[in-house]
Amino acid sequence: xRRLMSVLVGVLFLAMAIGPAWAGxxxxxxxxxxxxxxxxxxxxxxxxxxxxxxxKQVNSEGGIFVRTVGRRFPVVFKYYDDESSKDRVQQLYTRxxxxxxxxxxxxxxxxxLTASAAIIAEQYGKVMMATGAASDSIFNKGYxxxxxxxxxxxxxLTDAMDILSKVDPKAKRIAIVYENSxxxxxxxxxxxxxxxxxxxxxxxFEAYDPGTTxxxxxxxxxxxxxxxxxIGGGHFADGETFTKQLYEQxxxxxxxxxxxxxxxxxxxxxxxxxxxxxxxxxxxxxAKFSKKTAKSKWFGPSSKEFTQAYKKAYGYVPGYxxxxxxxxGLVLQKAIEEAxxxxxxxxxxxxxxxxxxxxxGRIKFDTGKYYGRQVGHSMVYLQWQEKGGKLVKEVVWPLxxxxxxxxxxxxxxx
Amino acid sequence: MGKGKTLFWLIPLLLVIVAIPGVSGSVTAREGVFxxxxxxxxxxxxxxxxxxxxxxxxxxxxxxxxxGYVAFYLMIFHGVHLIPxxxxxxxxxxxxxxxxxxxxxxxxxxxxxxxxxxxxEAVKALVNxxxxxxxxxxxxxxxxxxxxxxxxxxxxxxxYYTMATVTVVTIVAAYLIKKSKFGLGLMAIREDEDAAIxxxxxxxxxxxLAYAASAFFPGMVGAVFFFKAGNIEPHDAFHLMKSIEMxxxxxxxxxxxxxxxxxxxxxxERLKGFLLVNPLFKNLHMAISGVILLxxxxxxxxxxxxxIRDKSKKLRExxx
Numbered sequence: 001x002r003r004l005m006s007v008l009v010g011v012l013f014l015a016m017a018i019g020p021a022w023a024g025x026x027x028x029x030x031x032x033x034x035x036x037x038x039x040x041x042x043x044x045x046x047x048x049x050x051x052x053x054x055x056k057q058v059n060s061e062g063g064i065f066v067r068t069v070g071r072r073f074p075v076v077f078k079y080y081d082d083e084s085s086k087d088r089v090q091q092l093y094t095r096x097x098x099x100x101x102x103x104x105x106x107x108x109x110x111x112x113l114t115a116s117a118a119i120i121a122e123q124y125g126k127v128m129m130a131t132g133a134a135s136d137s138i139f140n141k142g143y144x145x146x147x148x149x150x151x152x153x154x155x156x157l158t159d160a161m162d163i164l165s166k167v168d169p170k171a172k173r174i175a176i177v178y179e180n181s182x183x184x185x186x187x188x189x190x191x192x193x194x195x196x197x198x199x200x201x202x203x204x205f206e207a208y209d210p211g212t213t214x215x216x217x218x219x220x221x222x223x224x225x226x227x228x229x230x231i232g233g234g235h236f237a238d239g240e241t242f243t244k245q246l247y248e249q250x251x252x253x254x255x256x257x258x259x260x261x262x263x264x265x266x267x268x269x270x271x272x273x274x275x276x277x278x279x280x281x282x283x284x285x286x287a288k289f290s291k292k293t294a295k296s297k298w299f300g301p302s303s304k305e306f307t308q309a310y311k312k313a314y315g316y317v318p319g320y321x322x323x324x325x326x327x328x329g330l331v332l333q334k335a336i337e338e339a340x341x342x343x344x345x346x347x348x349x350x351x352x353x354x355x356x357x358x359x360x361g362r363i364k365f366d367t368g369k370y371y372g373r374q375v376g377h378s379m380v381y382l383q384w385q386e387k388g389g390k391l392v393k394e395v396v397w398p399l400x401x402x403x404x405x406x407x408x409x410x411x412x413x414x
Numbered sequence: 415m416g417k418g419k420t421l422f423w424l425i426p427l428l429l430v431i432v433a434i435p436g437v438s439g440s441v442t443a444r445e446g447v448f449x450x451x452x453x454x455x456x457x458x459x460x461x462x463x464x465x466x467x468x469x470x471x472x473x474x475x476x477x478x479x480x481x482g483y484v485a486f487y488l489m490i491f492h493g494v495h496l497i498p499x500x501x502x503x504x505x506x507x508x509x510x511x512x513x514x515x516x517x518x519x520x521x522x523x524x525x526x527x528x529x530x531x532x533x534x535e536a537v538k539a540l541v542n543x544x545x546x547x548x549x550x551x552x553x554x555x556x557x558x559x560x561x562x563x564x565x566x567x568x569x570x571x572x573x574y575y576t577m578a579t580v581t582v583v584t585i586v587a588a589y590l591i592k593k594s595k596f597g598l599g600l601m602a603i604r605e606d607e608d609a610a611i612x613x614x615x616x617x618x619x620x621x622x623l624a625y626a627a628s629a630f631f632p633g634m635v636g637a638v639f640f641f642k643a644g645n646i647e648p649h650d651a652f653h654l655m656k657s658i659e660m661x662x663x664x665x666x667x668x669x670x671x672x673x674x675x676x677x678x679x680x681x682x683e684r685l686k687g688f689l690l691v692n693p694l695f696k697n698l699h700m701a702i703s704g705v706i707l708l709x710x711x712x713x714x715x716x717x718x719x720x721x722i723r724d725k726s727k728k729l730r731e732x733x734x
Contacts, residue, residue, distance in 0.1 A: 037700055080691055081699065086643050086650045088690065091445035095691065099442050115554055115645040122557060123566040135551070137645075142557030180543070182550030 028064060028342065030055075030332075031078045031102030033092045033117070035109055038084025043321045044109035047132050050325030051106065052077075053313055054333075057301075064333050067340030075329075082108050086116050093120040102126065103342055106328050107146070109321075111135030118146045127335075127347050130372075131328040132321060134282075135186070139366070139373035145344070147351050147365050148374040149328050153183060154190035156280050159379055160231050160257040161195050163278075163397050167408050171228035171254055175204035177218050177242070179234020184259055188232055203227050212238055215245045222251060233258030233279070240270060247273035254409035262382060268391040275386060275413045278396065278406075280379035282320035283360050286395045286403045287380045293400035294357035296364070296376070300330045303359040327360040361401070383407065420673055420734045421589055425582060428676075432578040436571075446687060448574050448642075451581045452635055453679035456656075457663040458581075458588045458672060459631035464661065465670035466597060467624045468604030469519070472527040473534030474632065474660055477507040479651030481633025482640040483541065486553055489641065495562070496576060500637035507633025508626040515625035519618070522607070531654065538652035552647030573642040580638065584631040589672045591627065592734065600624050601670070666710055668717030673733045677719050 032051075035044035055075045058064060063074035078100040080092045089108060096102040097120065105121050105128040107114040114133035121128040122143050130138070131149040134156070138146060164171050174195050178188040185207065192202050203225040206218060222230060230246070230253050233239040239261025246256065247270075255278065261267055262279030285307045291298040301309070306326060310318040318326075332347075334356060339346035355364045355376060364376025381397035385407055394404035432451070435444035456478065463471050481503035488494040488502055518529040542550045563569035591597045599620045602610035611617045640646040659682070667678025685706065689699035714721045723730050 036697065081696060083690075085653065085655070087449065087656070088687075090643065091449060091687075092691070094445045095442050098440075112552060112645060112647045112650060116643045119557070119560075119566055119570075119642075119644045123570070137551065137554040140556075141554055182542075182552075185549070186551055 027076045028073045029102045031096030032106035033082035033108045035084040036081035040084040040109045046321035047325035050322035054326045054329030089116045093117045097124045129328040131324040139370040146372045153186045156187040157191040158194040173227045175227035178232035180207040184234040229255035231257045252411045274384045276410045278383040283323040287401040289401045296355040299356045300358045450683045451577045453683045455581045455584045457675040457679040460660045461675040462628035466600040470527040471530045473530035475657040476534040477629035478632040478636035481507040482636030485637030486646045503637035504630045504634040508630040511629030512626040515622040519621045541648045554645040668719035674719035
């Protein structure tokens, strides 16, 4: 037994000795933690794959061009597993900065882990691209080095109101029915505020418990208040059930826009109930942002090029987590190129000034009270439509990214 | 019963470890030692109810979460300094444990273990729905809160030394409890609760007090940890996985033994920390630490320190 233990200990020490951190001056080190284990594993993996694809493409061209030095620097990743838990995030980010000499940082997946990493990034003055973190709560907290790639939760459903005012200015009555969970609640509270500001009347604002399977009482309330649009939802299962019951009860509304569920491919199993339901997503492969329709300067590959390259590398079509990972790298690359330097302050200034459009959408950062928060990017809205007898997802909003026109009103299908 | 000599080498050794990052100025070392201290404190305090009293508190992390929330609330909304907030967190956790203990400590064996998991999940669900403490969204510090402590860099050093102090206090307290009449009562309960009652041990009161004591320190740890992390969310504060890790550490080092809990925490943290960043093992760290733990539990059921104590009579006095 003792021999076995000493062998084990010996192996460990050997491994410790042969794995020193090597950091040269001829490359750009980008550090981050990802959730290789724990509950964020699958989302984090997607994000990482997107990021890896970006690095591969950049390095195939020789790296990122830094003007003041006059040559290209290849990108090298340093990353560790954060186990989806806050315990080690700060330890690992400290290590990334002080020992691995990371020049730039990418955030972990999820807002909570990002907030912990942000303290370290801020303390050492390192730029951190926050992707996979949609919370607004990180961005009025005095951080000056964290830049958000995702559309924040406060704007997830606000575009539903914009869609409504565009297609039907007379529709003013909104019912908000949402799951009582962290994310859905912050999204819907902001949506309510926005709706009221824009002159809509929120006729119903109700939360249901996670795991609700019977929405009869909510549907009765909806019917009683005669809304033009229903927005809300939460996760997949409840969103799916809610949609089904809306259809069974033939609820007559003009627009239905729900979180999460409509973006999931399995939503089509609902058949006719799914028809014309809309929902927001950070990005969709169908989103047709292009040089022509872009509202600001274009940068990077087209949506099609990204989707194809991703499919070639990993064998399936990317979702928005992967796109967010790729976009984080892309935006950082653009900032370094614009700054012409890898000094934090120069890159920060370039990020502040940045207003570009990529395959992922527009990118622009808040420089006021919510410093670093994403203000350019907006959600794309997809709608389930019928094509040749089959249900398909189409992007209907924003107009510059649409793949099909919005079919309105919702009750057309009855 | 002699006072033993364990503390005379254990505390100085700990102080030396604590001083290393400060002397060398290495922040990487500081982060590592911070986690060690945190794990040591959690393991040593769990040992009071688990090792001394023989009650497997599976959901012990609930007290870390409660302490974290109480302190975080005080700091963010009332501008309370970390130190009083931390003590309030500890007291909050201890009171919660005392009250809960009156109910769940009636259960024995597996029933108690399962009840404590239930308590953890119930508190998590409750916090998820309490909006004044952020509900499911959690609470986030404003970065400027660290200004009171001289900026974030100094605040992190400050939380490091605070954690070190908590650790030392915890070890001394756990040792004194073990050596007291109260501790003897707890161990009597562990060996045979009914016999202990017949011999005049007030088992009910003793267990509740032990439970409260073993909750007090994790409450303070939670306060310091979330202060440093800058935000607190229910799923992190009441993370069942960490509860299991705490039990692992105690079992690894040696059940019912202060040095054992310290050693278990130290070895576990170092092992995990090493596997996590090593290029050779970083994708397999969970599997490897699992296998090593399995080997230890299979071949050294009394833990590392228990194993050494068995082999050497001379060291027994030094390893309590």
